Amino acid sequence: MTDYYEILGVSRTASEEEIKKAYRHKSRQYHPDIAGPEFEEKFKEVNSAYEVLSDPDKRQMYDAGVDPNNPQSGYGAGFSGMGDMGDIFSSFFGSAFGAASGSGPIPRTQPGRDSLESMTIDLRTAVFGGNQKFTVDTFGVCNQCGGSGSQDGSQPQTCPDCHGSGQVQKMVRTMLGTMMSSSPCPTCQGHGTVIEDPCTVCHGQGRVRVKRDMTVSIPAGIVDDARIRLAHQGEVGECGGPAGDLYIDVRIKPDRQFTRQGNDLHCWIRVPMSWAVLGHTVEIDTFDGMHNVDIPAGCQPEQTVTVKNLGVTDIRDNTERGDLIVHVNVEIPTKLNDKERSLIEQFCDMHDDEDGQLDCNAKPVAPAKKGFFTKLKEAFN
Structure with missing residues (x-):
């Protein structure tokens, strides 16, 4: 069962x-x-x-x-017969009803349970993958007895009280009369055997609580809240039982410079107004090292520049990578001298008239976008 x-x-x-x-x-x-x-x-x-x-x-x-x-x-x-009823009564009253009592002794060697832990990695490790050191608190084999549970390494002996059955019987008075009741043997806890000289460290369990240092391989392109399974790295079972599995929930901590959307990375840079007007080459620090990004002439505020293959590695195809999306914030000067203001106003008069024209239409339309220098002029005024 x-x-x-x-x-x-x-x-x-x-x-x-x-x-x-x-x-x-x-x-x-x-x-x-x-x-x-x-x-x-x-x-x-x-x-x-x-x-x-x-x-x-x-x-x-x-x-x-x-x-x-x-x-x-x-x-x-x-209940079509006494076979099932006999099993039920035998669980309560032993062999008095013609069925074997219990299900036999409980094996001392038990498989270990699975463990669930969590770790935090940085965004760079998620982009390229790598090895992450990790400490897990779990059950390990007792070094004192080697997992046997015995201080001197001897084999468990047959329990003198239950004679190896793991069950003891006693007389119980009920309304139906005196009957036999079965229960796990208190001497051997149902194992049918006893360890005569238990290990003083693990007290006969064959395992102890330990902190184990290990290295976890993080796949490139892993996503936040992903779960990694490490077979046979969980709790060691009692008395030499096989270890369970270890599951690790992976969290990716926020990065100061980049944010992630799918396999793309996003960053924001601030450039002077003159760079946005005339164009410029900007050197930025990426996970792949310093990289030149070309700001196109006439770049508008909040415009983006895409740099191919500098994003996150595709977890399904390690040869593919996402892109780096650079968001451009244009820095408008707030303090101008008279000469600078005059030049800006002249430039606005020459270039923003055409940009500021409105198309008449019978249907409501969204307001026409103002030219960059019109916005600049309004900001100064």
Whole structure:
């Protein structure tokens, strides 16, 4: 029978709130839109587990040995014989009803859980990719016992109380009379074996909490809030169990100079009015080093200049890159002497009459754009 408690990563005594919290974490971890389409089946398993464990009636039936999500278990299809009933009673009363008690001892070697962490990278790393150092707080193999859980490396011995079954029985008085009840053995916690000399560091678990330094490879073109999966880099399982996977949510911190839109980078530069009028070559600092940008003659405020292939690397095709979009802000002088003002006014009179003409039209139209020097003249006045 599917272990729904293990799927959600909770104990069998978990409260409703603990189950709900675990479900929220797991559903986000395995959601196909976040983790990828390959986790669709895992996501369905998480939903199936929560459907059963969040419903008190279904959870009670599941704890009794019947899987409500499995039609062959007899749930919802009527009790057609004593076979299913025998399984239910055997979970409560042991072999007194002719069925084997419990599901056998719990293996000491358990697989480790998946881990979810987050890291922050700069925009340059997102553009080109690279290696990022990262410290993860997780479970690792106990160096003292090598993961065995035993101080002297000896093998676990058969439990003297349950004789290896992992279950103990006791007499229970009920309204139907005296019956046998099964429960996990308190001596071995249901494992069927005991470690006679537990490791003093990990206390028989075979693993300890550690901080591990690692290097994460960041793919070029990665987007903000992307998730990276590192197989077998999560928590190490108990007593030498295989490690789970490590998932890292990547955040890209804002850059002081550039902003990103898709695979394009945007930046803003301020140029003098004369450069905008006559044209000029500006040297700007990019992620690829210093680069010359040609400001065309007659450049208007808020006009953009596109520089090809200086943007973000395409994550699907590392040979392609986006563009660098340079936004030009024209700096208008605020203080002029009499000679400068006279020259500007003469220039305005010569060039802005034509630009300022309006077309008469019966239909309402947007106001005609004013010439650059008309705006300049108005600003001075």
